[in-house]
Amino acid sequence: xxxxxxxxxxxxxxxxxxxxxxxxxxxxxxxxxxxxxxxxxxxxxxxxxxxxxxxxxxxxxxxxxxxxxxxxxxxxxxxxxxxxxxxxxxxxxxxxxxxxxxxxxxxxxxxxxxxxxxxxxxxxxxxxxxxxxxxxxxxxxxxxxxxxxxxxxxxxxxxxxxxxxxxxxxxxxxxxxxxxxxxxxxxxxxxxxxxxxxxxxxxxxxxxxxxxxxxxxxxxxxxxxxxxxxxxxxxxxxxxxxxxxxxxxxxxxxxxxxxxxxxxxxxxxxxxxxxxxxxxxxxxxxxxxxxxxxxxxxxxxxxxxxxxxxxxxxxxxxxxxx
Amino acid sequence: xxxxxxxxxxxxxxxxxxxxxxxxxxxxxxxxxxxxxxxxxxxxxxxxxxxxxxxxxxxxxxxxxxxxxxxxxxxxxxxxxxxxxxxxxxxxxxxxxxxxxxxxxxxxxxxxxxxxxxxxxxxxxxxxxxxxxxxxxxxxxxxxxxxxxxxxxxxxxxxxxxxxxxxxxxxxxxxxxxxxxxxxxxxxxxxxxxxxxxxxxxxxxxxxxxxxxxxxxxxxxxxxxxxxxxxxxxxxxxxxxxxxxxxxxxxxxxxxxxxxxxxxxxxxxxxxxxxxxxxxxxxxxxxxxxxxxxxxx
Numbered sequence: 001x002x003x004x005x006x007x008x009x010x011x012x013x014x015x016x017x018x019x020x021x022x023x024x025x026x027x028x029x030x031x032x033x034x035x036x037x038x039x040x041x042x043x044x045x046x047x048x049x050x051x052x053x054x055x056x057x058x059x060x061x062x063x064x065x066x067x068x069x070x071x072x073x074x075x076x077x078x079x080x081x082x083x084x085x086x087x088x089x090x091x092x093x094x095x096x097x098x099x100x101x102x103x104x105x106x107x108x109x110x111x112x113x114x115x116x117x118x119x120x121x122x123x124x125x126x127x128x129x130x131x132x133x134x135x136x137x138x139x140x141x142x143x144x145x146x147x148x149x150x151x152x153x154x155x156x157x158x159x160x161x162x163x164x165x166x167x168x169x170x171x172x173x174x175x176x177x178x179x180x181x182x183x184x185x186x187x188x189x190x191x192x193x194x195x196x197x198x199x200x201x202x203x204x205x206x207x208x209x210x211x212x213x214x215x216x217x218x219x220x221x222x223x224x225x226x227x228x229x230x231x232x233x234x235x236x237x238x239x240x241x242x243x244x245x246x247x248x249x250x251x252x253x254x255x256x257x258x259x260x261x262x263x264x265x266x267x268x269x270x271x272x273x274x275x276x277x278x279x280x281x282x283x284x285x286x287x288x289x290x291x292x293x294x295x296x297x298x299x300x301x302x303x304x305x306x307x308x309x310x311x312x313x314x315x316x317x318x319x320x321x322x
Numbered sequence: 323x324x325x326x327x328x329x330x331x332x333x334x335x336x337x338x339x340x341x342x343x344x345x346x347x348x349x350x351x352x353x354x355x356x357x358x359x360x361x362x363x364x365x366x367x368x369x370x371x372x373x374x375x376x377x378x379x380x381x382x383x384x385x386x387x388x389x390x391x392x393x394x395x396x397x398x399x400x401x402x403x404x405x406x407x408x409x410x411x412x413x414x415x416x417x418x419x420x421x422x423x424x425x426x427x428x429x430x431x432x433x434x435x436x437x438x439x440x441x442x443x444x445x446x447x448x449x450x451x452x453x454x455x456x457x458x459x460x461x462x463x464x465x466x467x468x469x470x471x472x473x474x475x476x477x478x479x480x481x482x483x484x485x486x487x488x489x490x491x492x493x494x495x496x497x498x499x500x501x502x503x504x505x506x507x508x509x510x511x512x513x514x515x516x517x518x519x520x521x522x523x524x525x526x527x528x529x530x531x532x533x534x535x536x537x538x539x540x541x542x543x544x545x546x547x548x549x550x551x552x553x554x555x556x557x558x559x560x561x562x563x564x565x566x567x568x569x570x571x572x573x574x575x576x577x578x579x580x581x582x583x584x585x586x587x588x589x590x591x592x593x594x595x596x597x598x599x600x601x602x603x604x605x606x607x608x609x610x611x612x613x614x615x616x617x618x619x
Contacts, residue, residue: 068617068618068619071448072448073444073447073448073617073618073619074617074618074619075617091450094448094449094450095449097448097449098448099448101444101448102441102444103441104441104445105440105441105442105443105444105445106440106441106442106445107354107358107436107440107442108440109357109358109359110354110357114353114354114357115354117353118350118353118354119350119445119446120350121346121347121349121350121353122346122347122350122446122449122453122454122457123346123449124342124343124346162445
């Protein structure tokens with residue numbers, strides 16, 4: 001019997017049997033053009049099983065178009081997307097995917113619970129599965145209220161509940177913390193981490209870079225339709241650098257240039273950041289003292305995801321008139 | 323087991339699964355539609371108008387001896403006959419080509435269209451596009467069937483009551499006539515409903531498709547029929563239009579265009595039947611092609 005046949009006849013709606021690969025999403029030269037403009041340009045992206053993948057990019061960079069292609073909602077102009085080894089949008093891929101894309105979409109006249117029951121009926125899921133996801137997002141008590149009466153945060157949580165229906169293996173969440181208060185954001189982050197721990201794969205698109213840095217295993221950064229970087233968060237942040245404060249600054253800069261090279265340092269306010277490992281601090285201090293520099297402080301400095309994000313997206317964004 | 327046998331089992335399993343998933347989507351669509359006030363308002367308006375134009379106006383004209391636009395020129399005896407049980411087949415269909423069709427066009431457009439403005443199709447289409455769409459079309463078919471059945475029941479209740487009030491003999495229509503009438507009403511409704519659904523799928527906007535659809539059904543076709551009497555080319559084209567087909571099909575059941583708005587005898591009954599059926603098929607196929615081929619934004 002073929003694997004396809006087993007899938008369509010014996011498996012519950014939410015899960016497709018593992019394809020034996022650790023790759024859950026794989027795009028190859030994925031491109032979407034609108035006229036002459038490439039919204040997504042030759043993106044090669046890989047999401048591995050069980051990880052939280054942060055998908056970052058400025059507004060209009062091509063994030064949502066890419067996510068929609070992964071979900072089979074938009075057809076690529078060229079290139080391929082495979083989800084769990086199947087073409088995106090195929091029945092098998094869709095059955096194992098849950099998503100919240102560009103805000104929740106529900107019937108305003110129905111209650112939150114009835115909205116989820118409608119979706120559950122479309123997919124042959126039980127009303128019990130609806131109660132389970134309502135409980136996971138903390139909406140059991142308000143599940144009977146009309147959707148149109150929900151706050152923005154509650155609507156967002158209902159959208160996440162819809163994505164969790166059927167316990168899908170891949171969960172795509174586009175700005176899931178939009179409209180949530182700080183406590184709701186913390187709960188949502190905890191939920192995402194818990195989902196990954198229990199074997200789900202999560203693609204998280206968010207503008208809250210601190211949030212992404214905190215919970216994501218790997219990130220992909222897209223700018224102007226191109227994937228400019230894909231790596232683990234720690235690799236992306238790079239090694240810690242040395243941060244030196246001393247006077248006079250021009251001597252600090254001169255020594256930094258000697259030790260780290262012309263491109264190996266940058267001035268950050270009244271400090272100088274040297275692209276050197278922290279264990280070379282004694283050597284740097286000796287050189288500074290030898291040149292009569294008064295050293296106020298020296299120590300390791302870590303970059304934030306925000307720093308890296310701005311470096312990459314600014315570098316790849318052409319300036320007006322350029 | 324041979325490969326061909328395996329494939330055959332696989333195909334039949336797949337067919338059963340597809341059938342089941344469409345049935346699930348039908349259940350889902352009926353579940354959400356039955357709680358939708360807009361659906362009940364549209365259907366309720368049909369029931370109200372069907373009873374008002376089918377029974378209230380003719381009966382008031384009969385009892386008062388006055389004539390309105392829908393009863394003008396009818397002899398008194400004919401007015402009474404038109405509200406008795408023997409005329410149920412005529413009353414059942416006479417409103418379908420004009421205001422009935424327009425209301426079901428609105429219904430079809432609303433069922434398809436609000437999913438785009440509320441973003442619900444985006445949510446549903448994440449797990450397949452064609453099956454939920456077929457489910458929604460089937461839900462429309464079920465609602466239309468219920469509309470026809472309930473209309474027939476209402477016609478029976480009102481006409482039997484009026485026969486009793488007027489001490490007239492209770493002559494019920496033949497089952498054959500009733501079925502022909504119900505089938506005609508169903509086909510005309512489904513034609514306008516699927517056209518509304520297809521229009522809305524194309525426009526991805528309920529408001530635009532409802533507006534265009536109503537202007538077409540209530541204004542443009544009537545104007546073209548008027549122009550057609552002077553221009554042969556326009557008359558030839560008019561014979562293929564949905565309103566003409568629906569009006570002619572109803573006219574074939576009721577015995578020709580008797581002045582009832584929208585009921586005409588431009589083309590023959592069999593040709594009207596083929597044209598109405600063709601419009602349903604084209605509307606459904608167009609909807610399927612649009613849903614499958616276009617991006618969901």
